Every structure is written in structure tokens, then in C-alpha cells.
Amino acid sequence: MLDLRKLRYFLTVAEELHFGRAAVRLHLAQPPLTRQISALETELGFRLFDRTSRTVTLTAQGRHFLPYARAVLDQVNLTQTIARKLATGSAGQLVLGYASSIALSDLFSQAIQAFAQRFPDVQLTLVESASGSLCSQVADGRVDIGMSRMPLEHGQTGVQALALGDEPLVAALSSDNPLAHRESVSLSQLSAYPLIQFPADFGSGLNDSIEQLYRRNGLPLRPGPSGRQITSIIALVAAGQGVALVPECTRTLAKKGVTYRPLTDAEACVQLLILTRNQGRSLLVEAFMGVVNEWVQTTRPT
Structure with a gap:
């Protein structure tokens, strides 16, 4: 089963296209973020990003995978919101x-x-x-x-x-x-x-x-x-x-x-x-x- 935390890391890097800025948003050091993305790529069986010393771009597989990852996280966020509303009697x-x-x-x-x-x-x-x-x-x-x-x-x-x-x-x-x-x-x-x-x-x-x-x-x-x-x-x-x-x-x-x-x-x-x-x-x-x-x-x- 895919780790939701790794999906969030992937989504943040995909939005920033910069590991340093993504690490700041996630309140992480850059090396652990890089390791988590590599681990996710290993689980998926394909590379998500093409990296050079100056640029980060999504691979073709990464671009195709991105909306699915976003949909999963959106659904998780919605589920958490509904759960809070159920707990407080507003749903x-x-x-x-x-x-x-x-x-x-x-x-x-x-x-x-x-x-x-x-x-x-x-x-x-x-x-x-x-x-x-x-x-x-x-x-x-x-x-x-x-x-x-x-x-x-x-x-x-x-x-x-x-x-x-x-x-x-x-x-x-x-x-x-x-x-x-x-x-x-x-x-x-x-x-x-x-x-x-x-x-x-x-x-x-x-x-x-x-x-x-x-x-x-x-x-x-x-x-x-x-x-x-x-x-x-x-x-x-x-x-x-x-x-x-x-x-x-x-x-x-x-x-x-x-x-x-x-x-x-x-x-x-x-x-x-x-x-x-x-x-x-x-x-x-x-x-x-x-x-x-x-x-x-x-x-x-x-």
C-alpha cells in the first residue's frame, strides 16, 4: 500500500519543481526528502522526476501519475473533514x-x-x-x-x-x-x-x-x-x-x-x-x- 506521506512529498515537489523549496514547505531537510522520493519511485517501479544540478522536471510517467496522487490526497482530506464534522454533529x-x-x-x-x-x-x-x-x-x-x-x-x-x-x-x-x-x-x-x-x-x-x-x-x-x-x-x-x-x-x-x-x-x-x-x-x-x-x-x- 502506498504511503500517504510519500504521496504528499511527491505532490509538493511536483508543485515546486525544486527539492530545496519543497523541503522548506514540508519542514524537512532536503536529504531525507530526496530519500523518500527515491523510495516512492522504487515502490512504483518508475522514475517520477528527471533531475539535473539545476532543474527538476516531471517524467512522462510522473505527469500521468500526478492527478491520481492528487485525487487520493484530496479524498483523504475530505474524509478527515467529514470525520471531524461527524464527531461534532455537523454531518x-x-x-x-x-x-x-x-x-x-x-x-x-x-x-x-x-x-x-x-x-x-x-x-x-x-x-x-x-x-x-x-x-x-x-x-x-x-x-x-x-x-x-x-x-x-x-x-x-x-x-x-x-x-x-x-x-x-x-x-x-x-x-x-x-x-x-x-x-x-x-x-x-x-x-x-x-x-x-x-x-x-x-x-x-x-x-x-x-x-x-x-x-x-x-x-x-x-x-x-x-x-x-x-x-x-x-x-x-x-x-x-x-x-x-x-x-x-x-x-x-x-x-x-x-x-x-x-x-x-x-x-x-x-x-x-x-x-x-x-x-x-x-x-x-x-x-x-x-x-x-x-x-x-x-x-x-x-
């Missing part, structure tokens, strides 16, 4: 799981953008999942961080949740629905229409919050068709198949035939939670949480 892989409606929020896009700018050597993998499954995925390590709308179950261990605040719910209505012409609507008015939700077995935190809201207000919930993504739910609204209650960030889905209206019920909100493991959080997880906390501090009303 590696981070898996982020999220509920579909959360992808529409400002927090989601801005936190990812800020993190990517600050840690460009981190490979960020995004996994869309129902809120109900994110807790177990975080607990068993399939996901490093979960962004969910479902509070932890009582007695849940191994995972902790950071609440980032409540987001108002809005009504998504077909534009020809009579309620779409009002400035705001109430839950009581919406209860007269089929409610489009995620499938019952999907494990949606949004479903749970809405169903609790209906129960607290003593309102009947008329089940409508279901969609496995927030975009599917809005498409069903546009098709006149019912109404939907969605986080306010869903307004960014400006689909033709759909009108969004605020609710008169102040309690109609849904939580945004970030899930992480209780123990063994990596430096990358800590770094991402730091970015999220900064975002929360800058956007929180004073």
Missing part, C-alpha cells in the same frame, strides 16, 4: 417523519431550510407518516424526529413531545356551499354536512382532535368519504363530497372550487408537536431542535 443523516398536513406549515419549510443552510453536509430524509405511527417510529429509531398532531398516550415511555403551540382550524368548503358565502362559520353549522377526514384506521392526530371537538360541543359527526392525504381531502371538498376541518396552513392549497373560512369557535385548534427519544438523542437531533427553538422564539408574539 451525517437525519430522518424526519411528519404528518401530511404539517408539510404545509411555515415551521416545516423554514426549519428545514435553516437547518440545511447551517448543516449542508447532513443528509436529511423526509418520511410522511400518520401521526399515530410516528411515536413508535421515533421510539424504535426508524425516525430521528417526528412532527405530529397527536399527543402522547398516557404512560408512553421512551419518547418526549415538545408542544410548539396551537394552530387554528379552518373550514374547507365547496365554493357553491351556502356556508362559503359567510365571513365565518360555526361547528354547529358544519355538523349538518358530511365531514371528510383521514381513514378511521389511519391513526390521524387531526382526526382525533376534530372528533374530540365535536364531542365537547355535543355535536353529531356525520362521516363523509376519506382521503389518506390532505390534498386528497381538499380534492373531495372541491368535488362537493362534504366539508373538512383542516389546519390553517392548508389555505396554501388554493384549489379551484374550494373556499376556506375561519371558525367562530375559538377552541377549534390543533396542536403541533415534535417527538424525540428521551435518551440517546444524537448531536444532529439536538442541532435540529436548536433550529426549531430559534424559529419559535423569533415568531412568538412579544
Whole structure:
């Protein structure tokens, strides 16, 4: 195996084309440098330099070998840099799981953008999942961080949740629905229409919050068709198949035939939670949480 130190010596001499100047750059005496180059030539089986008392030039083999030697050393330097970044938590892989409606929020896009700018050597993998499954995925390590709308179950261990605040719910209505012409609507008015939700077995935190809201207000919930993504739910609204209650960030889905209206019920909100493991959080997880906390501090009303 070639000695990396000898390759560095060769590269320095090739750049200087002068053993004396190369020795100064390498903080070596010239005789040891000459011996190391000769030893490298012996290992390679060909001369790297033509030397006279006044000049040093690369041989044809030396010129051909030079870019390969430089590539090896560049890769070694890159490997050392990445190793240092891994040790300090500024490189590696981070898996982020999220509920579909959360992808529409400002927090989601801005936190990812800020993190990517600050840690460009981190490979960020995004996994869309129902809120109900994110807790177990975080607990068993399939996901490093979960962004969910479902509070932890009582007695849940191994995972902790950071609440980032409540987001108002809005009504998504077909534009020809009579309620779409009002400035705001109430839950009581919406209860007269089929409610489009995620499938019952999907494990949606949004479903749970809405169903609790209906129960607290003593309102009947008329089940409508279901969609496995927030975009599917809005498409069903546009098709006149019912109404939907969605986080306010869903307004960014400006689909033709759909009108969004605020609710008169102040309690109609849904939580945004970030899930992480209780123990063994990596430096990358800590770094991402730091970015999220900064975002929360800058956007929180004073």
C-alpha cells in the first residue's frame, strides 16, 4: 500500500519543481526528502522526476501519475473533514417523519431550510407518516424526529413531545356551499354536512382532535368519504363530497372550487408537536431542535 506521506512529498515537489523549496514547505531537510522520493519511485517501479544540478522536471510517467496522487490526497482530506464534522454533529443523516398536513406549515419549510443552510453536509430524509405511527417510529429509531398532531398516550415511555403551540382550524368548503358565502362559520353549522377526514384506521392526530371537538360541543359527526392525504381531502371538498376541518396552513392549497373560512369557535385548534427519544438523542437531533427553538422564539408574539 502506498504511503500517504510519500504521496504528499511527491505532490509538493511536483508543485515546486525544486527539492530545496519543497523541503522548506514540508519542514524537512532536503536529504531525507530526496530519500523518500527515491523510495516512492522504487515502490512504483518508475522514475517520477528527471533531475539535473539545476532543474527538476516531471517524467512522462510522473505527469500521468500526478492527478491520481492528487485525487487520493484530496479524498483523504475530505474524509478527515467529514470525520471531524461527524464527531461534532455537523454531518451525517437525519430522518424526519411528519404528518401530511404539517408539510404545509411555515415551521416545516423554514426549519428545514435553516437547518440545511447551517448543516449542508447532513443528509436529511423526509418520511410522511400518520401521526399515530410516528411515536413508535421515533421510539424504535426508524425516525430521528417526528412532527405530529397527536399527543402522547398516557404512560408512553421512551419518547418526549415538545408542544410548539396551537394552530387554528379552518373550514374547507365547496365554493357553491351556502356556508362559503359567510365571513365565518360555526361547528354547529358544519355538523349538518358530511365531514371528510383521514381513514378511521389511519391513526390521524387531526382526526382525533376534530372528533374530540365535536364531542365537547355535543355535536353529531356525520362521516363523509376519506382521503389518506390532505390534498386528497381538499380534492373531495372541491368535488362537493362534504366539508373538512383542516389546519390553517392548508389555505396554501388554493384549489379551484374550494373556499376556506375561519371558525367562530375559538377552541377549534390543533396542536403541533415534535417527538424525540428521551435518551440517546444524537448531536444532529439536538442541532435540529436548536433550529426549531430559534424559529419559535423569533415568531412568538412579544
